[in-house]
Amino acid sequence: MLHRNANAGFPLTLRLTQKNGREDRQFRNRGGACFRYACPSSGPASLLAAIARAVRRPFEDFLLAMSHPYQDPSRPNSERVSDLLARMTIEEKIAQMHAFWLILSESGDHRTRSDSFTGASDQAQLQNRLKLGLGQITRPLGSHSVDPVSGVRALNHLQKFLREETRLGIPALSHEECLVGVMTRGGTMFPSALNYGTTWNPELIEKVATAIGTEARSLGCHQGLAPVLDVSRDVRWGRTEETFGEDPYLIGVLATRYVRGLQGDKRDLLATLKHYVGHSFSEGARNHAPVHLGPRELNDIFLLPFEMAVKQANAGSVMPAYHDVDNEPAHSSHYLLTEVLRNQWGFDGLIVADYVGVSLLYQHHGVAADPAEAAALSFNAGLDVELPGDDCAAHLREALARGQITEAKIDEIVSRVLTEKFRLGLFENPFVDENKIDLQNDNAKALALQVAEESFVLLENDGILPLAPDSGKKIAVIGPTADDPLAMVGGYSFPVHLIISDMTSETSEIVTPLQGLRKVYGDAAIRHAPGCVILAQRKAGSPVFPGDVTDGSTLNLESPVSRDTSLIDAAVQAARESDVAIVFVGDLAGLFQTGTVGEGSDTDSLNLPGVQQQLLEAVVATGKPVIAVITGGRPYILNGLEHKLAALAMAFAPGQRAGDAIANVLSGTASPSGRLVVSVPKSVGAMPYFYNHKLKSAGTPIAFHFGSRYPFGHGIGYTSxxxxxxxxxxxxxxxxxxxxxxxxxxxxxxxxxxxxxxxxxxxxxxxxxxxxxxxxxxxxxxxxxxxxxxxxxxxxxxxxxxxxxxxxxxxxxxxxxxxxxxxxxxxxxxxxxxxxxxxxxxxxxxxxxxxxxxxxxx
The missing domain is CATH 2.60.40.10 (Immunoglobulins)
Incomplete structure (x- = not known):
C-alpha cells in the first residue's frame, strides 16, 4: 500500500524497518518527491514496479532514478562524489564553483541583487543558470530585512527547485555573516570581536560561538563567514573592530575556541577563517592596500592564528584577502592557498573568495587580462568557490578553451565542494524547519550581556567608581553615543550593515547607555544632553574603489563628519546642574564611510571624530567630576584630558545589551575585568604601534611621540x-x-x-x-x-x-x-x-x- 507524503517534494532519508513480516519504507525519487509505503517482503523487482505504477512513471526510468550510487547515503562519501562527478557536464561542474547573490522569494520569483560593489548576475538568464545547479547561495536572509520565517520559506523554495527541477538534484550551500551574531533580522547582536578579545576568556567566546551556531543552523545556514583572524597592527585601519587584537597567540586561542563553538563536534556548520593573510598590516592602514611583509614575519605573526585554528579546531573554510603581499594577490597565491594551507597544514575544507576578490585580479591588481584569466588564476591557486556571484567563474569555459585551466583541475575542485555537501548531509536534509527558528533566546541574550560586562576596560579611576545607585547623586548623561543604538554595535551587525544599501532595520533589542543608566539610577537622577552628533546623516554613496574616481591624486572629497558645536552649551548646562557627568564619546561603525570606523572607514587621526574633543573639554571645564566612556571600534586619544577625568573606560562596541552592561559595571553590580588587546598609542604619529614590536621600532633617536599611554594587557578594577x-x-x-x-x-x-x-x-x-x-x-x-x-x-x-x-x-x-x-x-x-x-x-x-x-x- 502506497501513501504520498503530505510534504511532497521535501526529500527524506530512506528508512527500512520490518514488523510482523512487513517492511515499512520511505523512499525519495530523483526529483525529490517523497513516498511512504508498506508491503510484504516480496522482493525488490515487484516492489519497484509497484512504486513506479503508483507514481505514474515508466519502470525503467524509476529504477534508473533510484540506482545512482550518489543518491545512496549508506555509501562512503568518496564513492558518492566519484559517481556524481562522472555524471556531470562541464556546465554543471562550473555551477558548483560559484554562488549567486539573490533576493529570494517564497513564490520562487527570485531576483538578482545588484550594486556597484558586487555587480549582478544576469536576471534574464537566472532560471536557466539555476537549472545547472548552484554551489552556494549568498546571504539569503542577510541581504535585506526579511522576516526570518519568510526568509526560511524562500530558501526552502530555492532548495526545492534545485532538488526537484535540476537534472542531478544537487542542493546549494547557504552562507551568512556571523562574526558578532548571525547577521540577519532578529539575530542576537553580540559585542564586537574587539570585545571578545578584551574578555581574555576563551571559554566564554566558545559559548558565544555555540549560540551563534544555533541561530545560524535554525535559519538553514551551512557556512558562517567568521571569525576574523587579522592581527591588528595599526588602529587607524577601519577593520580593527573586527579583530581580536594585536597579539597572534591570543587571537589563535580565541579563534580556536570560536571555531569549535560555531562548528560543533560534527563540523555541520563551516567556520570561515579570514582574511587570509596579513590584511591588517596594509600600507597606511588603508582598506585593500598592499602589504609589505617578508615571509618570516608573515609566518611568525600573521599566519599563526590561522594555523592554530586549522590544526586545533579543524576549521571548515578559509577566505583569502583582497590585498597583495610582495606584489602577489592573495586570491592567486598558490603558495598560500595550496602549499601552506593544504600541503603543510593538512587543511581539508573549502577555500572561498572574498566578495569580488577574483574580479579584482583583473580590475585592480592587473595580473589577469579578463574575467576568464582571473578565474583560472584563482582556481589554479587553490580557490574552490567564487563569492558572492559568478563574475569570473561564468567564464571558465573560455579559460578551458585557452588552456588556462584543465578539466582535471575543475574536477579536483568540484570534488571538494561535493564532498562537503555530502558530509554536511545536504542531500538528505536540504530544508530547514520554519517552526524551529531559534533567535534571541535567553541563553544568547545572557551571553551577550556577559561579554559586554567582561570586556569593559577601566583605564583610570580616582575613586569615583563604582557609583552606587543609592548615592543620591544627580547624573548628567552626555555625548553623541549615549542614546544611539547603532553606536553600540559593530559594522557586521545587521542594522549597521544595511546602511550601505540605504536600508534600515529594527533596533529595539539594543539597550543604549542612557536606557541602562535610567534602569539602575532612576529617571529622576538622570539629565540627558547629546552635546553633539558624529554624523548628521547615515547614507551610502562614497567612492569605494580607486577606479570610482578619475584621479585619486587630485581628489577633494568633503568629510561627512559633523562640525556643529551648537549642542555643546546645553550639555555644559546639564553637567553644571548635576553632581557627576558621564560622557559617552567614540565612533559609529559603518561600511565604506557610512560610519567613522569599519570596513572601508579608515582614518588619518586618532582624535575623536568631529567636535567630541571640544565637547569633552567643555564638560571637564565645569569642574564637575567627569567619567568618560569611549565606545566604538578603535581606541582614541584625548590629548591630555585622560588625567583630568575622574574615570576613563573603553567599552568598544558592547552589542545589544550595552546599556545594561555599562550600568552594571559603573554601579558596581559587575566588576570591570576587561584588559586591552590593542595598545592605545600616545599619538597617531606612533602608528603603526603594537606591544610586540622590535627594539628598533622606537627609532633612533627615540621619538617623543612613540609608545603607548595604555599598553596591551592593561586594565584596572575596583580592587588591587x-x-x-x-x-x-x-x-x-x-x-x-x-x-x-x-x-x-x-x-x-x-x-x-x-x-x-x-x-x-x-x-x-x-x-x-x-x-x-x-x-x-x-x-x-x-x-x-x-x-x-x-x-x-x-x-x-x-x-x-x-x-x-x-x-x-x-x-x-x-x-x-x-x-x-x-x-x-x-x-x-x-x-x-x-x-x-x-x-x-x-x-x-x-x-x-x-x-x-x-x-x-x-
Whole structure:
C-alpha cells in the first residue's frame, strides 16, 4: 500500500524497518518527491514496479532514478562524489564553483541583487543558470530585512527547485555573516570581536560561538563567514573592530575556541577563517592596500592564528584577502592557498573568495587580462568557490578553451565542494524547519550581556567608581553615543550593515547607555544632553574603489563628519546642574564611510571624530567630576584630558545589551575585568604601534611621540592585586620535550572581590633572526575574593618558543629566554630566565601550540 507524503517534494532519508513480516519504507525519487509505503517482503523487482505504477512513471526510468550510487547515503562519501562527478557536464561542474547573490522569494520569483560593489548576475538568464545547479547561495536572509520565517520559506523554495527541477538534484550551500551574531533580522547582536578579545576568556567566546551556531543552523545556514583572524597592527585601519587584537597567540586561542563553538563536534556548520593573510598590516592602514611583509614575519605573526585554528579546531573554510603581499594577490597565491594551507597544514575544507576578490585580479591588481584569466588564476591557486556571484567563474569555459585551466583541475575542485555537501548531509536534509527558528533566546541574550560586562576596560579611576545607585547623586548623561543604538554595535551587525544599501532595520533589542543608566539610577537622577552628533546623516554613496574616481591624486572629497558645536552649551548646562557627568564619546561603525570606523572607514587621526574633543573639554571645564566612556571600534586619544577625568573606560562596541552592561559595571553590580588587546598609542604619529614590536621600532633617536599611554594587557578594577613568589620548576629545558613550568602567587589586596588577568611574556635574548621585544605565551583570568590568594601555574611547551627560518619552517633554537609575568605587557613585576638546551629543531606538523594554566586558591 502506497501513501504520498503530505510534504511532497521535501526529500527524506530512506528508512527500512520490518514488523510482523512487513517492511515499512520511505523512499525519495530523483526529483525529490517523497513516498511512504508498506508491503510484504516480496522482493525488490515487484516492489519497484509497484512504486513506479503508483507514481505514474515508466519502470525503467524509476529504477534508473533510484540506482545512482550518489543518491545512496549508506555509501562512503568518496564513492558518492566519484559517481556524481562522472555524471556531470562541464556546465554543471562550473555551477558548483560559484554562488549567486539573490533576493529570494517564497513564490520562487527570485531576483538578482545588484550594486556597484558586487555587480549582478544576469536576471534574464537566472532560471536557466539555476537549472545547472548552484554551489552556494549568498546571504539569503542577510541581504535585506526579511522576516526570518519568510526568509526560511524562500530558501526552502530555492532548495526545492534545485532538488526537484535540476537534472542531478544537487542542493546549494547557504552562507551568512556571523562574526558578532548571525547577521540577519532578529539575530542576537553580540559585542564586537574587539570585545571578545578584551574578555581574555576563551571559554566564554566558545559559548558565544555555540549560540551563534544555533541561530545560524535554525535559519538553514551551512557556512558562517567568521571569525576574523587579522592581527591588528595599526588602529587607524577601519577593520580593527573586527579583530581580536594585536597579539597572534591570543587571537589563535580565541579563534580556536570560536571555531569549535560555531562548528560543533560534527563540523555541520563551516567556520570561515579570514582574511587570509596579513590584511591588517596594509600600507597606511588603508582598506585593500598592499602589504609589505617578508615571509618570516608573515609566518611568525600573521599566519599563526590561522594555523592554530586549522590544526586545533579543524576549521571548515578559509577566505583569502583582497590585498597583495610582495606584489602577489592573495586570491592567486598558490603558495598560500595550496602549499601552506593544504600541503603543510593538512587543511581539508573549502577555500572561498572574498566578495569580488577574483574580479579584482583583473580590475585592480592587473595580473589577469579578463574575467576568464582571473578565474583560472584563482582556481589554479587553490580557490574552490567564487563569492558572492559568478563574475569570473561564468567564464571558465573560455579559460578551458585557452588552456588556462584543465578539466582535471575543475574536477579536483568540484570534488571538494561535493564532498562537503555530502558530509554536511545536504542531500538528505536540504530544508530547514520554519517552526524551529531559534533567535534571541535567553541563553544568547545572557551571553551577550556577559561579554559586554567582561570586556569593559577601566583605564583610570580616582575613586569615583563604582557609583552606587543609592548615592543620591544627580547624573548628567552626555555625548553623541549615549542614546544611539547603532553606536553600540559593530559594522557586521545587521542594522549597521544595511546602511550601505540605504536600508534600515529594527533596533529595539539594543539597550543604549542612557536606557541602562535610567534602569539602575532612576529617571529622576538622570539629565540627558547629546552635546553633539558624529554624523548628521547615515547614507551610502562614497567612492569605494580607486577606479570610482578619475584621479585619486587630485581628489577633494568633503568629510561627512559633523562640525556643529551648537549642542555643546546645553550639555555644559546639564553637567553644571548635576553632581557627576558621564560622557559617552567614540565612533559609529559603518561600511565604506557610512560610519567613522569599519570596513572601508579608515582614518588619518586618532582624535575623536568631529567636535567630541571640544565637547569633552567643555564638560571637564565645569569642574564637575567627569567619567568618560569611549565606545566604538578603535581606541582614541584625548590629548591630555585622560588625567583630568575622574574615570576613563573603553567599552568598544558592547552589542545589544550595552546599556545594561555599562550600568552594571559603573554601579558596581559587575566588576570591570576587561584588559586591552590593542595598545592605545600616545599619538597617531606612533602608528603603526603594537606591544610586540622590535627594539628598533622606537627609532633612533627615540621619538617623543612613540609608545603607548595604555599598553596591551592593561586594565584596572575596583580592587588591587599583588604578585609574588615566582618559582620555575626547571631552569634547563630540553629542546625536544621541554616545558616551562612557572608558578606564582596573586593576592587580592583590596576590600572587594575582583578579577585579575595574569599574563606571561617571553623575550628571546639571542636568536638567528630579529625577534620582538616580548611575546605573550600564557594568560589566565583569576577571580579572587577580598584578601584571597591563589597560586597560579603556567605550563608553556618549548615548541611555543619557535621562530621562522630562511626556509619558511618553524624552528626552536637553544638559548636563554626571559620570562616576564604581570598584569600587562608594560607591568611585569616577576621575572626569571630559562635555558633551552640541545640542537636546533624543526617542528613537525602537529607541534604543541598552546600553554595551559591551573589556579589553586588558598
Amino acid at each position: 592585586f599583588s604578585y609574588s613568589g615566582l618559582s620555575v620548576e626547571q631552569s634547563e629545558l630540553d629542546i625536544e620535550t621541554g616545558e616551562i613550568v612557572a608558578s606564582f602567587d596573586i593576592r587580592n589586596e583590596g576590600g572587594r572581590a575582583g578579577v585579575e588577568v595574569a599574563q606571561l611574556y617571553v623575550r628571546d635574548e639571542l636568536a638567528s633572526a630579529v625577534r620582538p621585544v616580548k611575546e605573550l605565551k600564557a594568560f589566565a583570568r583569576v577571580a579572587l575574593d577580598a584578601g584571597e590568594t591563589a597560586r597560579v601555574t603556567f605550563r608553556v611547551p618549548v615548541d611555543m618558543l619557535n621562530l621562522t627560518n630562511a626556509a619558511h619552517r618553524r624552528i626552536v633554537e637553544p638559548g636563554v629566554f626571559e620570562l616576564q609575568i604581570g598584569p600587562s605587557s608594560a607591568d611585569v613585576p616577576l621575572q626569571a630566565k630559562v635555558n633551552v638546551t640541545g640542537q636546533v629543531r624543526e617542528l613537525g606538523r602537529l607541534w604543541r601550540m598552546e600553554s595551559t594554566s591551573s589556579i589553586n586558591r588558598r
